[in-house]
Structures are given as structure tokens and as C-alpha cells.
Amino acid sequence: MLPLDQNTIINFLFYSFFYLLFAVPLTLSYRTTRVLNFAHANFITYGAYVAVFLNGLLGNQSLLLSCLLAFLVSGTLAVASHIFVFKPLSDRGASMSLIMIASMGLWIMYNYVLYMLADIAHALSGVNFVSYGRILYNDVPEIMIGSLRLSGGFIAVSVAAVGMVVFLSFFLNKTLLGKAMRAVADNPVLAEISGIPRNKVITVTWVITGGIVGIAGAIWTSFSGTVTPTTGDAMILQVFTVAFIGGLVSLVKTGIGAFVIALIENVGISFLNAWFGVPTSFRTFLTFVTLLVILIAFPPLGAAGGLPFRYRRKRGEAR
């Protein structure tokens, strides 16, 4: 029996769109800045908590307002990380792993700042912010298609995901800054020589990355049943897996990765459960296995600082 019903499809799309919104900016930021940013998880969580604080402290019920503020907050966070940490490090010629570790430090730091903020907010209002239920917004409509009910959160995430794809494809292909961004991604040295303002490009990349992810985080509060300060952390491994499917280089492949992982997590595990009795708690396990399989079968050569060729066991085994 195929476990394919309306809800499965809706859920699959939900996850796909969220992974798209979380992972495409990650790939974008990596390929432009060469920083594998663990603090990406914080952009998600901060976006979500902007919405949570607005709702819990001020009673805000507008998703649009939450998204706007989340864009600002997460975008600022991203740019601040760049200006105060990543830029000084890369200016000094620190290695890629070192910057990666610095982002790990930022990740831990931001996380606890959020816990502290939740504590302060708790002291102010008496509301428990460490685990916050789904927020109902009054400015996103529900749509009924026949018997199919599309929730406000679904409308919001679809609009955001489609909006991001349209925006990015326009921005990267048509605008000067976007083209410069691609040039920096392709060859930073050459881009610098040819007079592209690399620094400006990178700053803009961070704004876009943090901003989009922040918006997605805010929308997440209208989808997920609970928001906690570890919301982003618990998801970041999947998001990275999605981005790795794109080799951290290709935005299109990352997009495909989002759908693949969403498919595995929503439909694949149900199939395995129905047919082979694999426990459904293997859901995340499956994601990581996918990652390992991809790395073994199609190593992303040259991506993320690896050897630019495949080490051969025998003469001329592969090229």
C-alpha cells in the first residue's frame, strides 16, 4: 500500500520548501565566502525567536511583520559575524578549517545568548519561552482547494520559497551585483583582479543569507508545533546534508537536494516502514546514510577544498 495521501504530499512540500529556504542560502554563502557556517543554525533560530518574542511579549499576530524583523535581525547577525569574525580571520589568511571552527564558536555563543534572552523575557512576562507553541497569524489566509485545506503556514512558505527562487535567479543573472557574486564564487582571485569589489559582494551575500534564513525561521513558527532554542540546531545536520548534495557549489543541485531529502524523510521512511518494517525513528539515520552514500559514490571533487581529482587505486582507474 502506498502511503501517499494528501497530507504526505503537503508535508513533503512543507519540508522541501523549508529545506530550500534553509539550504540554498547556505550554499550561496559558502560558495561566495568560503565559510562553512555552523552559525547558520542560529539564523534559523533567531528568525523563529523574533516571531516568538513579538508574539509572546507584544502579542503580535502579523507574520509579515515578524518576517520583516526576522530578516533584519538574522541579516544583521550574519553581517556582524562577517565583520567581526570571518573577515578579520580570512584577511589574516586563516585556513578554511579555522574559520569553520570559529563559526562553531559563534554557534555556541549565539545559542546561549538566545537562552539568556529567553530567560530575561521569561522574567518580564512569566511566559515560558524555552518551549513555545505554534503561533497563529491573522494576516495569512487559509486556502481551500476542493477538500484540501492549505494552512496559512503553507501559503507563507510556498510564497517565500518561490519568491526566493525568483529573486535569486533574477538577482544572480540580471543584476551587476549578482553577476559579481557569481564571479567571486567561481574564482575569487580572478574576480579580485578584474576589479570586483569583493568585500561588498561578500557583505551583501551575508545579508541575503541571514535574511532569507531568518524569514524562513519566522515562517517556521507558523508550521512547527513547538519552537525551542535548539530548533535550528536540531535541523542543521539535515540542512547541511541538503547543501552537500549540491556539493556546496551548485544552487540548482542544492534545490534538488532539498526535494530529495524531504522525499526521503517524508515518503521514503514510510515506504521502508511499510515494506521492510524499518522503525520510523530511523528517519534522521536515513538522511545521514544518504549523505555518506553520496560522498562515496560521487565525491564532490575540488569542492570545499578537497583534492581536485580522485585518488586512483590502479592506473587510470578514473579520471
Place this chain on the structure above:
Amino acid sequence: MRKVANILEVNSVTKTFGGIVALQDVSINVPERGVVGLIGPNGSGKTTLFNVVSGFYVPDKGEVWYHNGGNSERIDGLNPNEVFAKGIVRTFQIPRLFKSLTVLENLLLTPYGQKGEHPLKAINPETWQEEEKALAKKAMELLKRFGLLEYANVRVSELSGAHMKLVETIRGLMTPARLFLLDEPAAGVEATAAHNLFRLVRELNAKGYTFLIVEHRIEVLMQYVDYVYVLHNGQLLAEGKPDEVVSDKRVIEAYIGEANA
């Protein structure tokens, strides 16, 4: 029919990258104890050829042969470390030294198959100390000979560009290597230093080493090489003695074409 006098033979090598032909049917020969230049405009396939010879790429077609003494071996498709083990040393356009190590250490780590590189032996210094001392003596001699003694204990990240190139080149002398592949030794170096480097090449050549040199600065290169190959758009355009090549119309056109582009 191979000429035994050649140390390196590249026989009609073709290499494509997803439809783009980087090398097409290129054949070059490097004679034993020769200094051979390889020139061509940007994107003509020089570096690809180097990458094929040094083992980074496997050619789609063609063969690469290496004749060391009476030993003839096919080396295409070997990994870079295996190519090195056969006695071919390669340098890079931007010197790739090990930045956190000192000049002396950069030299010391070059020899292939040191005893102390084996983990079980590394734990027991007795097994490798003598070898290490002998290597150190050899390295110090080299440094002395090339006037680098004062830099022996300096991290290479603090050296000037010219010194880096020098260290990268003489690093190969720590090994029994016969053939040096130099990738743009004169790039980014001022004229005097470039000439010094090429003088060193001739000096070493006189001692029996063979060189294949990719160089963009033709005016410097031509004074020092015996024979020149010209690549253009992945194909061999011309070859011959330096003065012949310089006057070759096709070569001039290729370079002018680049200048106009």
C-alpha cells in the same frame, strides 16, 4: 621506435574536460640532460600538460613515458606521489611550500620513503636518527651552496617570492630526481632574480639534471633553453630551437592574437 636519449616522452596526449578540449594530440620529447621550454598564450594547455605529466589528470588518449637510465616506464595514470617517486619533481606557478615549516624542514621532508615516516618507526627514534642526520647534512650543504644558510631556521611564509621559488627548486635536489618540471619560475619575480634562477637551472643542467619549463616570460626563457615547444589552443603549434620559434610566423600570430583579445 623510441629515441633512448629522451628522458620524457609525451605521445599524442588528448585531454578533454566536459567537451572542452584542453589538449589535442600533443606529443613532446624531453631529451636527457636537456632544458626544454614550453610556451603558449593563456589557456593554451601548458598547465594541463604539466598536470597530465605530474599525475593530476589521466589523459583520455595517448601515453606518457619516462626513461630513467635503462628503465622505461609508462607514467600516465599514476598518482602524483607515484610520479614523484619515479624521479620527477614539479614546482608550481605560485610556490607551494609548507608555510608553517622552516626552510630546512621543507628540504628535509622531501626525500621519498624516509624510515621515520613509518608510524611504527617514528615512535622509535633509534631507527631513523642516522638517516635524519645524514639528510640534515645534505640539506645544510645545499643551503650553503645556494646562499640560504641564514634562512634555514626561518619559516618559509616569511621568505621573499624569489627565495620561495629558489627553495622550491632546490628542494628537488634532496632527492635522486632526474627531471624537473618548473611551472613559470619567473612569474612574479623581478628580472634579476628571474635571471639568477635560470642561471641556476643551467648550472644544474650542467650537473646532469633535465628541465621542462613552462614560462610566460619568453624573453627570459629563450636565453636559457635548448629547445622550445609552442602550444596553442591545446595543440602543438610549433617546436624548435629558440631563435627558430621566435621567428615563426604562426607563433607570433598566436601571441599577437592574445594581445589583441
Place this chain on the structure above:
Amino acid sequence: MAKTYIAYISLYYIPQGGERMTQQAGKSKFSVQFIAAVIVALIVGVAIGFAASGFFAGPQQGQPQQPAGGQPSASKKVIQIGFTLPLTGSLSSIGKIWEKVAQMAIEDLNKEVQAYGFNVEFKAVILDDGTSVDKAVSNVQTLAQQGIKVVIGPAASSQVKAVKSFADSNQIVIISPSSTAPTLAIPNDFIFRTVGSDAGQAKVLAALAFQEGARKVIVFHRNDEYGNAFADFFAKAFTQFGGKVVDMPYQPDLSDYAADVNSLASKVQTEQADAVVLISFDTDGGNILSHAAESSILSSVRWFLSEGPHGAAELKTPAVGAFAAKVKLLGTRPLFVANPLYEEFKQKLKEKYGVDATVFCDTLYDAVQLAGWAILRAGSNDGNAIRNALVEVAKHYYGVSGWTIFDSAGDKAYQDYGVWAIVKTGAGYDFKDVGFYQNGQIIFTEKPYP
């Protein structure tokens, strides 16, 4: 403390020359070593400082305390009780409430013992273990090193297991208010639990589900020790009643469970189950229920819950509330039904700290009371004596969690169970105890759902 921070901070500003430098300068190397030495010295100094302060201010059993700050209670003997609670980490939302319960329990205990004429003052030493095993162990060790013999906590069974070895060999009495793992029911050790084992509750939940007409249920449970053990016991009890059980674990600590809930829905459909039994904690339980509320399949079967989600704010939202009414959601939890002490406790907690009593608040409160009286009864700071006294004290104590008698394994021997529901109130939705378990069946005191 401050000193250590200053040492750290001063470190960052060491001149950058060191980085560029090669190995030429012995001087700079020396300075680095010097700094390292200074840091080590500072740390050791701070450590000795603490040791010394502990020497002056710590509890010295049998001797009157020197007044610290000239409090009027100067002549009272101070006895410390250690706590290791999950103030951060995955259990932090209830840990925060427990912290307040612990404070309140100590206050009440002090009033009570002083009323009996004991010239002692109990003091809570509360440490956070972040729900981590390593920290729980180091907390218990730290507490023991301060001369504390009774430690309340840690919360999770995995933590209790890890501290067991240290507690047993150093005779530290551990009283966990919330660990329910059956594998910890070991006789003659120093581990006590003021909460009934999951086996009991699983049986009650099975009885509840069966009595409510469920014949084929899907047990959707956390894939951790708590969830797996509970599910096993439930399955045993429910099959004994003649029902059928389908096991379905989910991985805890995810950010969202929409996909899992979806798998659950398709499982419900393919298995033709008539009820879902959810065994979860608070955050994941709230998450799962709010997703389930959106599924028509899951809204058409009955739901039965364990004690984990009880008290979670996420369950009071209108969406979940409406869902609860639709599926006639019922849960079980350890509770001494119609215990006036518990009602009083709940009210007092709300008045004093503004928080609602959640799961295991009562067992924690009683753990503190038992610990205090046991220490007094033992009359010495000897772990073994306190352990023996604890068993005796518990035999004669009726607290907010009911009778506290321990069985031979040091676990709560008699546990009653109540049934809770989510009902509509004036302000929205809230939890309500609607029945209890007696002699193998559930007796409802009121009808929660029309």
C-alpha cells in the same frame, strides 16, 4: 571567579608578534610559558581560595557555624542538601519549575523541623546538569566533596545510572524524583526513587485504553529508555487484556515531528487502528499533538497519553484543545487522587512563584522532605545511616505525592495513578484530573468530554 576571567581576557591581548615569529626567539617562548604558569597559578590559587572559603563557611557537622554575615540564625546548624537538576538542556522547561519547587520544599522543611524544635537550617545547593551525563556525575562529585551526603536528582535515568557507581562507593544517597527506568530497580544500593516505576503506569494506561474501547492501538513513543521501556510494559499489559499493539518509535530531540506524525497517520490507516498511545515528554508531545490536530485520520481515532506532556503550555493552545475534545484525549499520571496536600501544594506554588505544578513536582517536593527528616533521624553525616533512616522515615510519611514507602529496590512502593484530560475553561484550555485507577479499572470522577 573574577580573577579567572581577567586572566582569560588578558590572554587575548598578548602581542601578535608571536605568530609571525619563527623559532628564533627564546624570549617570547618564555613569556608564553610564563603566562601559562601564571594562569595555572591563578587557577590553583582560586581553587585553594574556594577550598579555604569552604573551610570557613562550609557546613561542619557537629560544630556550631561561624556566622556568615551576622545572620540571626547564627547558632543554627546548617545542613546542606544537594540538587542536580536540568536547568538547561532538553528538560529545561520543567527543570526551571523544579528549581522553584526545590526552594519551596526547603523553606517548608525548615519551618517544619524548627517547629519540632530542631535547631537546624537546611540549605539547598542547586546545580545544573544540563541533562548531560558527564555534568551529572561531576555535580554529584562536587556536592559530595563539599560534605553533602544526600543529593536530589538527577532527572534522567541515564544520568542516575552514571552516578550510581560513585554514589554507591562513596555512600551518597541519591533520590531521583523522576527516573523511572526499570533497570535501576536494584536492591541495596544508594539510589532511591520517589516515583513509581513505568511498569505500573503502563498498566494503568493499558487499562484506560482498553476500558475506553480501544482494541488495536499504535504505541507512538520516544525512542529512548523511557519511551521504549514504557512501550514494552504497555504492550505486555494491553495484550493481556486482549488488545493488539503496534509499536512505532520516533527519534526524540528533533526540531519538528511533522514527518513522523505523517508516518503515524499512514500507519493508523494501514493497520486500521482505533487508538494512538503517545509516550512522550512535553516539548515533543506538544509538537506531535499540534501536527496531529491537522490530520483528519489522526483526528478520528482516540488518543491516550503518558504523564510526560502533562502540564506543557503547548497543549493548552486552542488548536490542541479542540483536537483533545474531538479525540477524547486522556492521559495517565502518577498521582494520589484527591490528595488535599497536593491541591494545597499546587496553589502555594502558583501563589509564591507564579508557576503551575507540572509532572514530578510532587515527587521532588517529597524527596526533599524525606531527605531532611532522614538526615535528622540519622543524627550523623554518615551515608549509610542516612540511607537506613530514609527507609524508615518514608514508612511514616504521607506527602503531596501520597504514601512514600520504598520497596526493596528503593523505589516508591505504592503509587496511585490519576487520569487527566484537557478541558475547556473560561480562559481557554487547561489540564484537569478527571479520574483515578482502582482495582484494575478506571473510575471517572467527572466526564471531561461531552
Place this chain on the structure above:
Amino acid sequence: MIDVVGFLISWLTFLGIYGILAVSLNFESGTSGVTNFGKVFFYGLGAYIGAALTVYLFLLLSGVDTSKVSPFDIEGIVLLGELATKNPILDIGLLVASLVLAFLVAGIVGYLLSYPIIRVGPAFVGFTLLSTGELFRIFVQHYEPLGGSKGIMSIPHPFAWVPNPTLRALLYLFIVLGLLALTYFVFRRLYNSPLGRTLRAVRDDEIAALCLGKHVPRLKAMVLFIGSGFAGMAGVLLAFYYSSINPDIFVPAVTFNVWAMIILGGMGNLEGSLLGAAIFTLFDRLLAFVTPQLGITIISPDYIRGFLVGFLIVAVLLFRPQGILKEGKIETPAWKVYEEEVKGEKSG
């Protein structure tokens, strides 16, 4: 009065275990450039191998049929606790056997894992190992022969037969410190050898090292073998120390803690890792003496502690990237030759 002896014993035992992790991680990541974000995987693997081997073998060798009395049920747990006090040879023998086996298995798994990751850059390496750790944790949670989510309990303490608890802890501390010393000795030797030099070259520039004839994939696999082997031994030490393990112990946070230690101490400096491990473990313990004095605070002191860990990582990388102790040079006899030559030059 604070029990200083008890404090030192418990702190040093933790320090010993974390010290082994930190030194081996520093050798992998600081010296050889394998960004291992999955340290906890090998640590957990070792712990599980040691624990499972011990509880099964202990029961079998004591003549108990493990198919009837499972070491994961109450009966088995109680039985193990009773038997452990009576059988010194088995207690110690199984610890030794566990250490050896854990070293080998964790090492071999590390070696095999190098296959998917040798060709990719640090970002992929780090992340792949990180997710492998999670993979392992989820797997163990499901795998009943290893106790599943219950974990393994009542692992016989090697000195369970010693009646005095302080002496018992002290004896175990000696074993831990002995292994820490062994770890340090081995890595010190490897570090100051031509191998250490080559590994540093690989870290600096993989491609150039390859062109100089260094078999980079094999070197990395070898480093992962050794580093993982020692992490596996640390896991065994933890398992025997706690007498119980379960999947919840081996979360990625452990790896990040060890990373913070080596960054603070100095990447590429083995003594630095020990110092970093000492500072971190001590800081945690001292904090535990202070925080209860603060009572209920608005912001939990542990949040501030967590914040400081992250801040420390960032600040050290920004302002003192080499850590407290910076990377030293590779001490081989070559420097003696160098000094002689330079002296000869000057006098000559």
C-alpha cells in the same frame, strides 16, 4: 570542609579521559589537518566495545549463560555487581582486553572511514564525521544486543574488589593517568619525527605534499587510525569509570568541548591540549562550587558559562590564533646538525 583529595581524584580522572581525547584530536586536527568533528563517534565506539565485551565475557567466564541471564536485565545487572567484587583477575583482565580491542576496532573503523572522506576538503570531512557520530548514536539506540536505549550497566570496575572507595578511585586514577602518559608519549614521539613533519606538510598544503611523493590518503587514514584508536581507549576508560554507558552520553557536544580545549590550548601543540583540557575541566568544577551560592538568578549561570565557551573559541581564534601555547618546531636530530653547522660557519 572541602574534600581536597576527593576533588583531585575526580578532577584528574576526568582530565585524564579528556586529555587523551584532546591530545589525539590535536594530533589529528592540529598537526595533520584532518578536521575531525566526529571525535565522539570513536569515543563512543570504544566505550561500547569495551563495555559490551566486558559484561558478556564476565558473565560467560563466570559460568553464567548469557542467553538466559541477559546483562541488560535486572538479574544480570545485580549478578554482575555481586560477581565483580570477587574476581580481581577477571576485573583487571577485562579492562586490559577492552582497551586493546577498543583501540583496534575504533582504529580500524577510523581507517575505513577515511575512504569516503580523503578526497574531500575539511568542510566535508568535518561534517561527514559529525554525522557519522550521530548515525552511530541512533544505531546504538536501536540495537538491542548493545542494550539499545537502556545502555549497558554494571560494568565491573577493575578494582571493585578493593574495599576502600578512595583507594579504588585512586588506583583507577593511576590507570587513567598512565594511559594519558602513554598517549602523550606516543604522540610526542610521532610529532617530533619525520612523520610529524610530513603530516604538518599535508596539513599546510595537501596538493603540494602529494607532488612531493607523500601518499596523502594513506597518511590521513593512518592518522585517523591512531587518533581514533586512542579515542576508543578513552571511551573504555569512561565506561569503566561510570560503570554504565548509554547512547545519550555520546552527543556532538562532547566533540565541541574537546575542540574548545585544543583551540584554547593551542592547535598543533600537544602540551597545549593538556593545558586546555585542564583549564576547561577545572573551570567547570570550580564553577559548580560557586553557582549554588547565587541562588535563583534571572539568567542561569550555566548559560553564561556556555556563552563563555563559545566566546572563548572565537576570541582565541581572533586574537591569539595559536592558543595559549603556540605550535613548536619539530625536534629532530636535524637541528643538532644545524646548530653544529652554524657554529662551524661562525667560527670558520
